[in-house]
Amino acid sequence: MGFLQITGKRYLVFGLANKKSIAASIAATLLEQGAEVILVVHSEARRQTAQRLFPGVPVFLCDVSEEAQISRVREEVAQQIAEAGGGRLDGIVHSIAFANYAAGIKPFHETPKNDFLQAVDISCFSLIAIANQFKELLDPDGSVVTVSISTTRMAATNYGYMAPIKAALDSSLCFLAKSFSAFSRVRFNAVAPSLLKTSSSAGIPGYIDSYLFAEKAMLRKRALTTQEAADTAVYLLSPRSSGITCQTIVVDGGMSVNYFDRDIVAKAIS
Template sequence: MSFLDITGRKFIVFGLANKKSVACAIARTLVAEGAEVIHVVRSEERRTTATKLFPDCPVFLCDVEEEENIVRVRDEIAGYLKNQGGAKIDGIVHSIAFANYSEGLKPFHSTLKKDFLQAVDISCFSFISIANHFKDLLSQDASMVTISISTTRMAAENYGYMAPIKAALDSSCCFLAKSFSAFSHIRFNAVAPGLLKTSASAGIPGYVDSYLFAEKAILRKAALTTREAADTAVFLLSPRASGINAQTIVVDAGMAINYFDKEIIKGAVG
């Protein structure tokens, strides 16, 4: 038995987009540890991608912006599990976020209501909704993990309105953990990575410069990898993390303590 003790356990991963996504890295580690992975993706195009990357894993479709889709995919997965003898799900990964920057980056105070509410719906409420609708498919000691950001208190202008939404996501872990404790030992946690090189991040205006700065601020002077964030998520999914609940685990390789690095100061003040 491996240390993580997830061999043969079943996990659902929401949000795989491509081979660079955090969801893909999490699924790779789960499969490598002998777990069974069920993918849920947003579109047919992503289903094709997921099938190519994980040919032995079932893939279902769900655009979480419409709650009825979450109910539908829950029923489809329930049917799949029934055909496998009624097995339960041991964990769910929520790696979903969306922000509409189609009109360009605006000052935070100029955020459009429709954009903010859509981002809350997709990036935060979907986690709550998935927990609610999938609760009867989960084992009594299952784990739900979402992907946040390393800090929601750093007002990065190019991240727009997403930090307040991630703050709501972090808080939702606490309230879900409390709510579910009335009838289960199901845990809710968030992995909060520093800046990662993913296709989703590439769509954030000015992200490359921020990424390069983060690399200088990290203690080891090397960027955080997607796998490092993913491995933390897999640990939280495993029984080895049974004592961790309602937490946001920062994975930033020490970046947050190093903003006064002498090299950064020298470059800023000359």
């Protein structure tokens, strides 16, 4: 079966946008390890992308800002599972985030209320809604993994208001695990990568400069890859991580301990 023990297990992956997505790397790695994957994407265009990337893998549509759509896709996934011979989901991946940067980055205290609440709804509450809707389809020993960020305590101006929202996402893990413990042993964890080259990051103003700085700040002087973040997520989905729950696992190549790197300091004060 292999070390991860996920051969033949079934996972539902929300949030694939294109081949650069963390969700795409997670799905590909699950398939490589012999697991079954079901994808849920936001739009018809993304469904076509997903079908090109993963021929033969079931792909469903869902706008997670509408709970009725989450309920609908649960029924569609349940039917897919029944037609495939029954069983349950062994895990769910929540790789979903959205922030409206159309008006550019504003000082945090000027954050528009509607933008903030929309981002909370899509980036954080959707995890809670998905967990609730899919609870009866999840195996009692299943695993739910979301995607956070390596730190929510650094006031990165160009990340706008998303760090506080990711902090809420991280906090939600323990409350979900506690409430699910009344009827299951489902685990809730997050993989928290540092800066990555993804399509969603491309929409953040000034992101490339931050990405290049992060690379210099890492102990190895080499940027984190999407695959490294995906590998951690797959481990958290597997039975091999059975003792881990309510945790946000930071994957940052040591960046958080190296801001006073000699070369970085020298360039900053020169």
